[in-house]
Amino acid sequence: MHALDEFRAETRTWLEQNCPASMRTPMEDEERVWGGRNATYKNPESKLWLDRMAERGYTVPTWPREYGGAGLSGEQAQVLREEMGRLKCRPPLSSFGIWMLAPVLFKYGNDAQKREHLPRIARGEIRWCQGYSEPGAGSDLAALKTRCEDRGDHYLINGQKIWTSYANFADWIFCLVRTDTSVKHGGISFILFDMESPGVETRPITLISGASVFCETFFTDVRVPKENLVGRLNEGWTIAKELLQHERGMIAEIGRTVGGTVPPVDVVAKRYLGDANGRIADPVLRDAVARQVMNDRAFALTIRRAEQESEAGAGSGGASSMFKYYGTEQNKAKFELLLKCAGSAALGWAGDEFSSEELDICRTWLRSKGNSIEGGTSEIQLNVIAKRVLGLPD
Amino acid sequence: MNLLLTEEEAILKRGAHEFFAARLPVKSLRALRDSNAAEGFERAAWQEMAELGWAGVLLPESYGGSAMGYKGLGQVLEESGRTLAASPLFATILAGAPLVLAGASEALKQTLLPAVASGECLLALALDEHPRHAPSRIATRAVRSGASYRLNGSKMLVLDGHVADYIVVVARTSGADTDPQGLTLFLLDGDADGLTRTRTHMVDSRNAAHLVMADVEVGNDRVLGGVDQGHALLEPVLDGARAGLAAEMLGSGMEAFERTVSYLKLREQFGQKIGAFQALKHRAALMYCELELTRSAVIAALCAIDESRADIAALASLAKAKACDMLELVTNEAVQLHGGIGMTDDEEIGFFLKRARVQQQIFGDASFHRDRYAALMAF
Numbered sequence: 001m002h003a004l005d006e007f008r009a010e011t012r013t014w015l016e017q018n019c020p021a022s023m024r025t026p027m028e029d030e031e032r033v034w035g036g037r038n039a040t041y042k043n044p045e046s047k048l049w050l051d052r053m054a055e056r057g058y059t060v061p062t063w064p065r066e067y068g069g070a071g072l073s074g075e076q077a078q079v080l081r082e083e084m085g086r087l088k089c090r091p092p093l094s095s096f097g098i099w100m101l102a103p104v105l106f107k108y109g110n111d112a113q114k115r116e117h118l119p120r121i122a123r124g125e126i127r128w129c130q131g132y133s134e135p136g137a138g139s140d141l142a143a144l145k146t147r148c149e150d151r152g153d154h155y156l157i158n159g160q161k162i163w164t165s166y167a168n169f170a171d172w173i174f175c176l177v178r179t180d181t182s183v184k185h186g187g188i189s190f191i192l193f194d195m196e197s198p199g200v201e202t203r204p205i206t207l208i209s210g211a212s213v214f215c216e217t218f219f220t221d222v223r224v225p226k227e228n229l230v231g232r233l234n235e236g237w238t239i240a241k242e243l244l245q246h247e248r249g250m251i252a253e254i255g256r257t258v259g260g261t262v263p264p265v266d267v268v269a270k271r272y273l274g275d276a277n278g279r280i281a282d283p284v285l286r287d288a289v290a291r292q293v294m295n296d297r298a299f300a301l302t303i304r305r306a307e308q309e310s311e312a313g314a315g316s317g318g319a320s321s322m323f324k325y326y327g328t329e330q331n332k333a334k335f336e337l338l339l340k341c342a343g344s345a346a347l348g349w350a351g352d353e354f355s356s357e358e359l360d361i362c363r364t365w366l367r368s369k370g371n372s373i374e375g376g377t378s379e380i381q382l383n384v385i386a387k388r389v390l391g392l393p394d
Numbered sequence: 395m396n397l398l399l400t401e402e403e404a405i406l407k408r409g410a411h412e413f414f415a416a417r418l419p420v421k422s423l424r425a426l427r428d429s430n431a432a433e434g435f436e437r438a439a440w441q442e443m444a445e446l447g448w449a450g451v452l453l454p455e456s457y458g459g460s461a462m463g464y465k466g467l468g469q470v471l472e473e474s475g476r477t478l479a480a481s482p483l484f485a486t487i488l489a490g491a492p493l494v495l496a497g498a499s500e501a502l503k504q505t506l507l508p509a510v511a512s513g514e515c516l517l518a519l520a521l522d523e524h525p526r527h528a529p530s531r532i533a534t535r536a537v538r539s540g541a542s543y544r545l546n547g548s549k550m551l552v553l554d555g556h557v558a559d560y561i562v563v564v565a566r567t568s569g570a571d572t573d574p575q576g577l578t579l580f581l582l583d584g585d586a587d588g589l590t591r592t593r594t595h596m597v598d599s600r601n602a603a604h605l606v607m608a609d610v611e612v613g614n615d616r617v618l619g620g621v622d623q624g625h626a627l628l629e630p631v632l633d634g635a636r637a638g639l640a641a642e643m644l645g646s647g648m649e650a651f652e653r654t655v656s657y658l659k660l661r662e663q664f665g666q667k668i669g670a671f672q673a674l675k676h677r678a679a680l681m682y683c684e685l686e687l688t689r690s691a692v693i694a695a696l697c698a699i700d701e702s703r704a705d706i707a708a709l710a711s712l713a714k715a716k717a718c719d720m721l722e723l724v725t726n727e728a729v730q731l732h733g734g735i736g737m738t739d740d741e742e743i744g745f746f747l748k749r750a751r752v753q754q755q756i757f758g759d760a761s762f763h764r765d766r767y768a769a770l771m772a773f
Contacts, residue, residue, distance in 0.1 A: 266773045280773050289773065290764035294712050301690035305397040312398060326683050385682055386675035390655050393670045 008079045015087050018052045020045040024088045032094050035124025037171050046090075053092035054123045060098055067114065068122025074311050096165070097121035097128040099250040101174050104243045108190075108231040117172075117192070129195070130247070131161045131175030131217060132240070139380050141176075142185045142237060146219065148177035155191065155229070157199075157222040163374065167202040167215035170195050174243075180234050190236035193224040209366035210349075247375045248324035262361055265292050265334055269341040285341060292330075292337050299326055318389030325381035328371035335365035395697045397690065403469050406462070409446070410473035417442065418479035420742045426480060427599035433557050434593070434601035435480040444513025449487055452634075453495065457503060458511035463700040464634060468641035468692065475645025478749050480600050482516050484642070485554035488635040490517025493562050497579060497618030497627050506560065518558035518584075520549040520605050521628075527758040529564075529632060530574040530625070534607065536565035543567075543580065543617075545610040551756070555603030556593040558584050563607070567622050577624030581616045598749040633710035636757050637695035640710075640717035643753050644685070644692050647721045650728040650746040651681050657732055674731060681724050688713075688720040708770045715763035718754045725750040 022045045033039070033046050041047045053059050056070060061077045063069025072080065102121055105114060120126040137144040146159025157177060167173070172194055180187030195202075199222040204212035231239050262268075266280075269289045273280045280286035306319050338361050339346045346361045348354030372378040386392040399407065417439055426434060443449060451467040453459025467487070474483060491510050494503060494517070509515035524531060534547025545565050555561060561582045569576025582589060588610040594602050619627035655678055658669030668674055695713035698706045725747040729736040736743050758766070 266768075266771060270773050274773075278772060280768070286768055286773065287761065287764055290768040290771075293771070294715060294764065294767055295687070297712060298687040298691045298716050301397065301694045302687050304395075305690050305693070308396065308398050314398075322683050322686060325679075326687070379676070382676040382679040383672070385679035386669075389682060390675075390678055392655070392658060392675050392678060393667045 004075060004079060007076055008083065011080055011083050012086075014056070015083055015089060018049075019087060019089045020049055023049045023090045023092075025090075026088075027090045031090075033092065033124070034094050034127050034166065034169065036127025036169060037125070038169065039124070039127070049090070050092045050124055057122070059093045059095075059124065060102070060122045063102075063118070063122060067118035093124045095121060095124065095128070096130055097126065100130060100243050100246050101128055103246050104190075104239050105230065107242070108239050112227065113192075113230060126171045127166070127169060129164050129167045129170035129173050129217075131164060131167075131173045133163045134160060135162050139377055141240070142188065144176055144178060144188065146175070146177050148179050148189060148191065148224075150179075150226075151223075154226060155224045157191075157193070157219045157224055159219050161217040161219075162205075162214075164202070164215045164217040165213055165374075167195070167217045168204055173200075173217075174230075176236055176240050179236075183234075185237045186234055188236040188240065189233055190230045190239040191224060192228045192230060193222065197222050197224070199223075207367070208369070209363045211363070211367065244376060245320040248320045248381070250375075262338070262357065262364060265289055265337050265341065268338055268361075272342050272345065285337075288337055289341070292334055295330055296334075299330055302326075318385050321376075321381040321384040321388070324375065325372075325378050325385070328368075329378060331371055332368045335361070335368045339365055395694065395701065395703075397693045397697065399465075399469065402462075403466055406466055407469035407473060410448075410470045411476070413443070413446065414473050414477040414479050418474075418481070419477050420745055423478050423480055423599060423745060424742075434554075434599075435482065435557075439479075440481055441513050443481060443483070444511070448483065449513050450511030452487060452492060453507055453511050457495075457507035459507070463696075464637060465693070465696040465700050468638060468696040471638050471641040472645035472648075472692075475642035475647075476649040478598075478646065478745055482554055482557075484635070484639065485519065485558065485601075486510060486515075486517045488638040489519040489553070489631065490558070490560070490562055492631045492634055493519065493579060493618055493627065494581070496631065498581065499615060502581070502615070515560070516554060516558045518552055518554045518561045518603075520552045520555060520561050520563045522551050523547070523549055525550070527755065527762055528572075529628065530577075531572050532564055532566045532577055533571045534563065534565045536567050536578055536580060536612075538567075542611050542613045545580065545582075545607045545612060547607050549605040549607075551594075552591075552603045552605050553756070554601050555605055556591045557601065560584060561589075561605070562618065563605075564624055564628065569622075574625045576622050577628070578621050579618040579624045579627055580612045581618055582610060582612055586610050586612070596752055598752040599745075600749070600752065630706065632757055633695075633706055634699055636710045636714040636763075637692065637699060639753060639756055640688070640692045640713035641696065643717040643721050643750070644688055646746055646749060646753065647685055647688065647717070647724045650721075650724050650743060650750075651678075651685060653743060654678070654681075654724075654728045654731050661733070677727055677731070681720075681727060684716075684720040684723060688716045691716045708767055711758075711763040711767045711770070714758060715760045715767065718760035718763070721750045722754065722760075 022043055031042055033050055057065060057068060058070055058080065060069045061072040061080050065071045098121055102118060105117060132141060134144050134146060146157065146161065149156045172192060174192050177189055177191055178187055179189040199220040201218040202215040205214045205216060206212050266289050269280050269285060270278055273282050273285060275281045280289060303323065342358065342361060345358050348358055348362060447460050448470050450459030451462045454461050471483060474481065491507065494506055506515055521529060523533060534545060536543040536545050545563060561584055563580045563582050564577055565580055566576055567578040588608045590606040592604045594604055596602050658674055658678065659667055661668045691713040695709040698709045728743050729747055732741065732743050735741050
């Protein structure tokens with residue numbers, strides 16, 4: 001038997017024996033497992049599933065074993081994804097640590113930092129948040145002002161971050177700070193610290209969707225050990241930009257999977273507008289639905305092509321901006337179309353007169369508006385494509 | 395499904411790029427137009443293409459082909475789209491030859507296909523009878539009398555119809571005028587008695603003809619596939635042609651886009667390159683995204699055909715619909731972003747705009763294919 005087939009058979013057996021039945025059902029967003037010191041599990045089997053996967057290194061299958069991974073090849077990891085997809089296994093762990101911090105920690109972190117943080121990320125023990133945006137530094141991120149002063153044996157941090165996702169639940173933060181005020185990009189450093197440090201305060205922000213996933217985060221005289229600096233002093237912008245590429249890929253991906261309980265747009269359209277033969281009776285909306293699902297398919301094919309390119313070692317650098325731009329715009333368009341197809345049924349805010357799916361469409365529609373703002377706006381993504389891919393002048 | 399090119403396909407593409415740039419650049423289409431060339435393409439260049447093996451890419455080796463498949467041919471087509479090269483690649487290789495291969499008697503295949511692969515024999519498909527593509531809306535009638543049929547009717551937008559040695563005619567042998575069933579395919583001699591071929595002068599300066607058939611007699615041995623079974627024979631070949639045309643359109647879109655981006659880096663106004671203006675940058679970046687999505691859809695459709703997958707029809711419609719929308723956007727933006735110079739006949743960008751609208755109509759535009767995709771997905 002081919003080695004990969006053998007691996008597939010083993011993996012399939014292991015998943016069948018170890019993935020609890022309740023972890024093979026569609027997941028509501030509040031059931032997503034983020035891990036951390038204070039993690040709560042709505043369903044105890046979520047914790048069991050996380051621990052079994054982490055023990056095998058399958059929360060981060062391609063990481064080396066010494067950092068908590070399974071040391072799988074790209075091909076093996078693809079087999080694992082396929083087999084998990086076949087059984088409809090939920091992702092055991094959602095983690096900014098895995099998606100955003102770890103890729104840059106592998107590249108820029110020193111040995112001690114990697115040994116301290118990576119295994120805890122892999123096991124879901126520490127939940128991370130991202131300290132990037134500030135009230136005066138959104139699209140112009142490098143204008144950030146949070147001060148980090150060298151006080152001999154430690155750094156002292158003062159300032160404010162905003163749009164810090166889940167800061168109120170996070171254990172640690174990876175943070176961009178200003179270590180030199182005389183230059184813009186060249187005065188930024190990348191630092192890690194514990195959110196339990198004295199002087200850290202978080203305040204959740206209520207969004208138009210009613211949810212509060214973002215916080216304002218305040219730092220007042222926060223003392224941070226000097227060994228928590230990642231990379232060199234004043235060279236944080238390089239790390240920051242690289243991390244953004246990972247974040248963009250993640251948002252495009254989450255953008256396509258949030259509202260996991262919302263059915264595909266053609267299914268919703270048929271339910272509200274289908275004629276006796278199941279055909280969408282309104283020809284204008286039918287054309288719009290076809291356009292939407294066809295663009296979704298072409299986009300999915302483009303992601304697959306990019307994965308194949310990167311496996312062959314020939315990826316293009318501007319790809320993450322394209323995926324962020326197109327994925328989020330496509331997701332927003334999908335929810336606008338769902339609203340059109342479902343009419344007033346998708347405009348309920350609360351109450352038993354609306355199905356949970358209808359309420360979900362409405363709330364997720366509102367939430368989707370943020371997809372093209374967070375992690376670099378659509379306009380910024382187009383700027384990046386124009387500059388990096390097309391070489392247009394500044 | 396391998397959405398990347400194999401080494402062999404990449405070599406084919408590079409070779410095609412060099413050939414079309416050197417041998418059939420846009421200015422050769424201009425020369426054909428300005429000289430009002432009777433055939434509308436260069437025979438000598440087609441001979442060279444055949445010698446490179448491109449006429450036989452889809453044909454089995456037993457008929458003189460190389461059986462490289464649609465993904466291979468797609469690379470040649472994409473490069474031909476970059477220079478708007480006029481050639482029998484579409485009508486003969488993508489439309490005519492696969493119908494002969496799938497539906498003709500062995501004797502007919504032995505006679506015709508090696509001559510197709512060597513570039514000597516030209517084919518055409520006479521399908522549409524109305525200005526918008528409607529492959530089931532066929533009023534041309536074929537009535538049996540003894541060992542032959544008599545055909546009466548007319549056809550439009552028959553690509554290469556005025557130069558083809560043989561023409562595949564889609565005619566009705568039973569059923570009502572819009573019934574997908576009851577169609578039969580006949581292989582007519584290009585110079586058959588009663589067949590009138592009139593070249594139409596289209597905006598893209600390429601080859602198309604109107605056909606009128608008045609009691610054209612054709613033998614039973616010239617029926618392709620079964621009587622009344624034409625639809626089943628035609629559909630997969632149309633999908634192959636749609637995917638191939640989408641590859642050509644991708645090439646045309648890439649070229650028009652790259653020329654436009656180059657112009658944005660060259661042209662100065664208000665003391666700076668106009669490509670520095672964000673309003674123009676964003677439009678360029680949007681076109682880039684649409685081109686990337688189109689490329690994925692095109693490759694997927696070509697692969698699906700080579701792998702005989704079950705979703706060929708959906709992927710062919712996806713590829714053609716994306717190519718149509720992308721090319722309409724890109725050619726319109728190309729003219730606008732070139733400014734006044736883009737409106738002149740001297741500048742070549744206008745040739746891309748003119749060709750694009752004909753490419754969009756051939757075998758179904760974006761709305762045709764969205765409707766078809768919706769029907770295939772049962773909504």
